[in-house]
Amino acid sequence: MAPRMLLSMPLHAITEVFGEAGLRDRFNLEIESLPDGDRRQLEDALELASQLHADDRRVREPYLNHLLRVAIRIVRYYGIQDVDVLTAALLHDAVEDHPAELAGLSPALGHQKLTDAALEELARRYNPRVAGLVSAVTNPEYDPGRDRHEQYRTHVADSLEHDPWARVIKVSDFTDNGLGVIHTTDDKARSSAIKYRPLVPKLRELVRRPDTPLSQAVKDHILDQLDLAEERFAAILDG
Template sequence: MPLHAITEVYGEPGLQRRLAAELDQLAGPGRNAVADAAGWAGELHARQRRTREPYVNHVLRVTLRMLCHYRVDDPDVLVAGLLHDAVEDQPWAVTGITRHGPPPTAQALEAIAARYNQRVADLVAAVTTPPRPEGADRIGHYTGHLAAALDAQPWARVIKLSDFTDNGVGIIHAVGPLLARSARKYDAVIPLLRELLDRPDTPLQPAVKDHIRRQLDRAQQRFDAILAA
């Protein structure tokens, strides 16, 4: 069943049940780490919402997509998928620091490394967009960060491709004034993601890469329609 369809019909409980079913097939001690990260992500994003749903649905779909469609069974990558927005959106919750001053990004990454390992923290760091300097172009800042951060992080590319698919192909589930703003941002990054996907060291099977290419094509069509309107 498509992940957005699960969301529409069954909501967060349906996504959680699907993840639990998939984890039953995951061997080894890494399964416990992924289950722990799913629970922690739910706590970290508990008060956060997207336009039509609890925010945690997004991180669950990103991870399920890697499990179900990308054939990823690396626990570190799956844990990082569940936490991929935690440092960017909820650094105070990650650290337990009272909210004041600049975001405690470094401390949040240290907390993730301590709870799991340094590799997980490095993957999360690669897909965490740093604060935009005053006067910097919004889209240029976003694409520039991805180009630099994902260049030497093949597994972080996989997380970002799943994240982008959920946001890009799933843009038809969004509503409100941010729709066109998001379409412009995501449209600009498609050429970069195509190039990263096609690199020989991006650790996905050829059939999976073909699947993702079709998803990028679908996202491009949706951006074109939104921006034309």
């Protein structure tokens, strides 16, 4: 595939036609103009994400595809070349899904100890800012006595309140999950719509804030994407 054609393709089209290899090629094209040190950090983060999520799947695809799309969207469509933000985007599920492997510790240690150790490892391997960004988008251990989706939405609102750069990662993550409901099975689409639909108004409000570090054109683009995601949720749940 010619680079110019690959750069022009929507991310889910690359996924359907070329799979993980195509998304890797697209990511490399997106970061090729970055300084050598930034590229090395991102290559290392992608390798780490590949190792941690090697056996993970998202219904029909390797989990790594989701992480690649989240990072590519940030650099291409949001115009962000901040290496720490892109590193955190690639690793945004690492602490939540694989804290023991990341920290090199026994899973028997317990959730909070493993989470803290995994974040410390990210700070050591990269820097505290990367660890802080990943922490902001990492879901806590849920109280089994309360509604799981409600706890998720409360956590997202609270964690993004004072972390504008984490909003960038979460919005790209949400866009991939929300718009991506048409690329998955009926059961997964319905469960995703139930989980994500009530979060749309809060994300709109966060995106519109003056301290969210995105241009107005990008904010408008994201707001359009949120509208489209909401339409898809409605079609699934109300149609």
